[in-house]
Amino acid sequence: MEYRALGRSELKVSAVCLGTMTFGQQNSEAEGHAQLDRAVAAGINFIDTAEMYPVPARAExxxxxxxxVGSWLKRQARDQVVIATKAAGPARRMEWIRGGPLAFDLANLRRALEDSLQRLQTDxxxxxxxxxxARxxxxxxxxxxxxxxxxxSTPLRETLEALAVLVQEGKIRQVxxxxxxxxxxxxxxxxAREHGLPAIASTQNAYNLINRLYDTGGLSEVCFRERVSLLAYSPLxxxxxxGKYLxxxxxxxRITAFPGFGQRYEKVNVPPALAAYRELAARHGLSMTGLALAFCYNRPGVTSTIIGATSLAQLEENLEAWERRPGAEQWRAIQTDIDAVHQRYPNPAL
Known part of the structure; x- marks a missing residue:
């Protein structure tokens, strides 16, 4: 496993991060703990979660x-695990979260964080x-x-000032x-520069073969020049x-279990793009999963790729894709073919 700097910070995170959004919905506590144990055994030190999880988000x-994650974390060496979580913002109908939630102000962020800390059983x-x-x-x-x-919406300066308070209190290491x-x-x-506030270390965005807005929308240059890490979620x-839905x-x-979930993947050019990547993967002796993960694992702007699974077998396949990713020469040939497909079907699931 490789370990990389998170933005400009001193935090070192594994190049593969375990996502946990299925825990509590599609996975039981025991299954979640088994995945966490297997991930750590593979060298993963980076675990991602959120207050609104699991998904689909429900009050129940x-x-x-x-x-x-907290019931697992309490028996770990805390300083050996990098825990990331998230505060839900306004503009989505989830009244069971802080009555809205209403804002990214200090009152809401403090309550969100302190509730998360209690659930995670950490300081x-x-x-x-x-x-x-929020905007x-x-x-x-x-x-x-x-x-x-x-x-x-809450002005960004006010939000950053609120986060600064929580950093100063020792409840957050990086934002x-x-x-x-x-x-x-x-x-x-x-x-952050003008007011002496915490600089963001990362942005966690969807990034995969059929959604490359990060590459085409200008964010890749911003993050490169400003040393902001991309945490790529939804690589599959x-x-x-x-390829399972093909x-x-x-x-x-999740797509079949929860109707209406993942609507961005229902767009007209998604099926032919998927078929093209399936053919490309077969031509290079890879599974579709192996190709999709190798794409994220090999992209220079990706600090860590967030993998998620509903079974240990799926997790093993994701980990194997890291261990058996193509070498440099083979990858150059694969990337050339990926670029050709991308030219035909640019960002079909944007």
């Missing part, structure tokens, strides 16, 4: 994922992330900015964002890049 299961989190922006911006499958959707766009990343960095596009549209998985 809210907070279950952090509780499962601090290594990386605390804003799960999505109006396209996300989760929306493809264009809509000025008419403007709404009131990050998620589902962000170039303007948000640059504005957070500008405010909710299972689509495993083989059987009713295959078991």
């Amino acid at each position: 299961t809210y907070g279950a994922t952090e509780r499962i 601090y989190v290594d990386l605390y992330q804003l799960h999505w922006p 109006n911006q396209p996300m989760f499958g929306q493809w264009q900015f809509e000025p008419e959707q403007e709404r009131e 990050g964002v998620s589902n962000e766009h170039p303007w948000g990343v640059m504005e957070f960095l500008r405010l 596009a909710f299972g689509h890049l495993s 083989a059987d549209a009713k295959a078991a998985g």
